[in-house]
Amino acid sequence: MSGLILKDLFTQKKNLRTMLIFCLIFIGVFGFFNGQIELVTSFIIFFASILSLSAFSFDKYSSWDNYALTLPISRKTIVGARYLLVLLLICIAASIDLLLILLLAQFKTITLWELLTSIYVMMAFILILLAFSLPLIYKFGAERGRLILISLALVPFIIIQGVANAGLNLPYEQFFKFLIIFSLPFALICYGLSYNIATKIYLNKEF
Amino acid sequence: MENNLQIHNLSKHYKDFSLQNISIDLPCGVIMGLIGENGAGKTTTIKAILNMIKRDSGEILVFGKDNIQAEQEIKEQVSVVLDQGFFYEGVTPEEVCLVMQKIVKDFDKKKFNEYLSRFNLPKKPIKDMSRGMMVKLKLAAALARPARLLILDEPTSGLDPIVRTEILDILRDFVQDEKKSILISSHITSDLEQIADYIAFIHNGKLVFCENKDQLLNNYGLLRCDDAELNLLNKSLIIGKRKNEFNTEALVKNKQAIKDAYPQLTVDKATIDEIMLYHVRRDK
Numbered sequence: 384m385s386g387l388i389l390k391d392l393f394t395q396k397k398n399l400r401t402m403l404i405f406c407l408i409f410i411g412v413f414g415f416f417n418g419q420i421e422l423v424t425s426f427i428i429f430f431a432s433i434l435s436l437s438a439f440s441f442d443k444y445s446s447w448d449n450y451a452l453t454l455p456i457s458r459k460t461i462v463g464a465r466y467l468l469v470l471l472l473i474c475i476a477a478s479i480d481l482l483l484i485l486l487l488a489q490f491k492t493i494t495l496w497e498l499l500t501s502i503y504v505m506m507a508f509i510l511i512l513l514a515f516s517l518p519l520i521y522k523f524g525a526e527r528g529r530l531i532l533i534s535l536a537l538v539p540f541i542i543i544q545g546v547a548n549a550g551l552n553l554p555y556e557q558f559f560k561f562l563i564i565f566s567l568p569f570a571l572i573c574y575g576l577s578y579n580i581a582t583k584i585y586l587n588k589e590f
Numbered sequence: 591m592e593n594n595l596q597i598h599n600l601s602k603h604y605k606d607f608s609l610q611n612i613s614i615d616l617p618c619g620v621i622m623g624l625i626g627e628n629g630a631g632k633t634t635t636i637k638a639i640l641n642m643i644k645r646d647s648g649e650i651l652v653f654g655k656d657n658i659q660a661e662q663e664i665k666e667q668v669s670v671v672l673d674q675g676f677f678y679e680g681v682t683p684e685e686v687c688l689v690m691q692k693i694v695k696d697f698d699k700k701k702f703n704e705y706l707s708r709f710n711l712p713k714k715p716i717k718d719m720s721r722g723m724m725v726k727l728k729l730a731a732a733l734a735r736p737a738r739l740l741i742l743d744e745p746t747s748g749l750d751p752i753v754r755t756e757i758l759d760i761l762r763d764f765v766q767d768e769k770k771s772i773l774i775s776s777h778i779t780s781d782l783e784q785i786a787d788y789i790a791f792i793h794n795g796k797l798v799f800c801e802n803k804d805q806l807l808n809n810y811g812l813l814r815c816d817d818a819e820l821n822l823l824n825k826s827l828i829i830g831k832r833k834n835e836f837n838t839e840a841l842v843k844n845k846q847a848i849k850d851a852y853p854q855l856t857v858d859k860a861t862i863d864e865i866m867l868y869h870v871r872r873d874k
Contacts, residue, residue: 386692393685394678441678449675452642453741454693455665590642 387456387464388471394441395434402430410483420487421501424480428505431476432513435469436532439525449590462521462585466578469513477506500563507566512536514570514577521584592618593654594739594771600638600648609634609795612648616739616788619768621761623782623803624775625866626792632775633673635792636743639773640670652739666695669737671728673744679717683727690731698734705730709756722753729757733764740764742774746781754778758785779862783807791866798869803862810865811845811857814838819855823848830868841868 392399406427413423442448451461480502487493512535520528595616602609609631616622624632637643639650641661650657652664677686683706690697705711709726716724725745732740740761746754761772762785776782782789783803790800799806810829813820814837820828827848831840841864842848845857 386689389692390677390681390685390689393681393689397680445678446672446675447678449642449672450670450677453640453665453668453670453672453675455662455695456693457662587644589644590637 384460384464384467387451387461388468390447391438391464391468395438398434398437402434405430406479420484420493420498423483424498424502425505427480427483428473428476428502428509431472432469432509432532434472435513436516436520436525436529438465438468439520439528443525452590458585458588459582462578462582466517466574466581469517470574473506473509477502504563504566507570508539510567510570510574514573517577518581518584521581521588594618594652594769595639595773596649596651596654597635597639598649598651600635600650601646602634602638602643603646607631607634607795609638612792612797614790614797614800616771616773618771619765620787621765621772621774621785622788622790622800623779623786623862624773624790624792625777625779625782625862627866627870628777631792631795633743634795636670636741636773636775639741640665640668667736667738669732669735669740671725671732671740671742671745673747676724676728677716680715682713682715683711683730684713686727686731687734690734694735696736698736702730702734705733722749725749725757726753729760733760738770740770740772742772742776744776745774746776746778754781761785779866783862789862791869793869806862806865807859809843809845810860811842811848812860812864813840813842813848813855813857815840815855819852822852829865830871832868832871841865 406423409423409426413420448461452458484493484495484498484502488495512532515535516528516532519531523531593615595614597612597614600609600612607629612631612635614622614635624635626632634643638645639652639657641658652660652668655664657664677689681689687697687699687702690702691699705726709723709730711723711727711730712719716727719727729745732742742761746757749757758781761774764770765772774782774786786803788800789803789806791798801809813823816837820831820838820840823842827843829841829843831838833839841860842857848855849857
């Protein structure tokens with residue numbers, strides 16, 4: 384499994400470099416000058432999810448799966464390595480966010496708790512999106528999968544808008560606290576289920 | 591003779607194509623060429639061996655074990671060079687080696703580097719390599735594995751004769767160890783004429799023949815005669831015919847028997863290309 388993750392990192396080395404440069408620019412422009420640090424932290428995690436999806440495009444481009452299936456690796460391991468890579472990239476992005484916040488705290492007065500919450504929620508949000516889209520990518524391919532991810536990203540906003548329009552009287556503060564606390568465990572459960580579904584799809588796939 | 595690969599009645603059906611009852615035995619120490627037109631079923635057969643597609647019926651045994659039940663164990667000892675399918679083009683040979691060491695048990699880094707030097711492969715990313723270099727890199731990765739069966743899908747297509755000869759020499763070396771075998775699919779039949787011991791010909795998803803190459807070349811012949819002379823022959827011996835300005839050319843079976851029965855007829859040696867061509871034409 385480590386070999387497959389290493390292969391993905393080698394494949395994406397240029398992208399990782401680009402991501403790092405972008406992050407630095409973004410951090411400089413929005414973090415230090417404009418003070419919109421929430422935007423930066425969310426962006427970095429979102430970028431990690433884009434990288435995760437690119438891994439599928441690179442594989443398709445080089446017909447990697449065909450080659451991987453000639454090697455002594457099970458299909459389950461191939462899917463598992465990809466799911467682990469995605470988690471790894473999101474954790475790296477979250478770590479960069481943490482470092483950034485700690486660094487910023489040295490120069491500015493920031494609301495640390497709020498920022499940490501925003502990273503926590505963003506991680507959960509992205510993981511849930513990926514949990515939905517990864518099996519679809521295995522089923523329909525990377526291009527359509529990307530479209531699905533973007534479409535899915537809009538769903539929460541539509542729901543919130545719908546709730547607002549319906550004029551429902553929700554116990555906002557308590558409700559959101561509950562939502563925030565359980566968002567990441569819920570996301571991880573979804574992610575685990577998603578892995579099981581993706582494995583089943585991949586086991587039945589023909590190349 | 592012990593077989594490294596046995597395929598019995600392999601069938602796989604698609605909407606517009608069917609592989610039907612393919613049966614092939616690949617003995618140890620042997621190079622088998624898999625020939626046929628594009629879309630005849632060569633790659634489908636290889637994919638079925640590697641369990642990349644699910645067979646509808648039949649049995650595939652590699653080293654005497656079922657290719658699905660003992661898939662991982664088998665793949666430890668099978669090396670494959672695919673026409674399409676390898677690392678992404680941004681990856682360098684050094685990175686290929688690092689990944690392969692992690693994935694494949696006993697991947698021989700020293701051997702891999704020896705092949706890189708032997709092939710004069712640069713240390714640059716795959717995208718900066720020519721097609722020939724790329725095939726050599728795939729081959730180096732395949733040969734650095736402790737494999738008993740080497741499967742190659744169209745490895746020499748698009749390569750110049752010098753690179754092709756170099757690759758064929760390496761394949762010959764591989765089967766010096768009599769426990770090892772090679773299955774090589776190619777439509778460059780001249781390459782197979784040079785190295786293959788057996789030829790399996792697949793046409794429209796069916797196995798036309800799987801024969802020892804020397805016997806095959808001895809059996810088939812090209813008869814050049816006029817129509818009247820051709821009519822003398824038993825029709826079952828004629829695989830196909832082609833008329834030209836001066837005479838009729840026909841691919842015939844039992845070359846020696848025809849020569850003996852009709853000494854006046856000229857029966858020349860047929861190449862694998864011609865044997866394939868006339869079989870394909872017969873069906874059209």
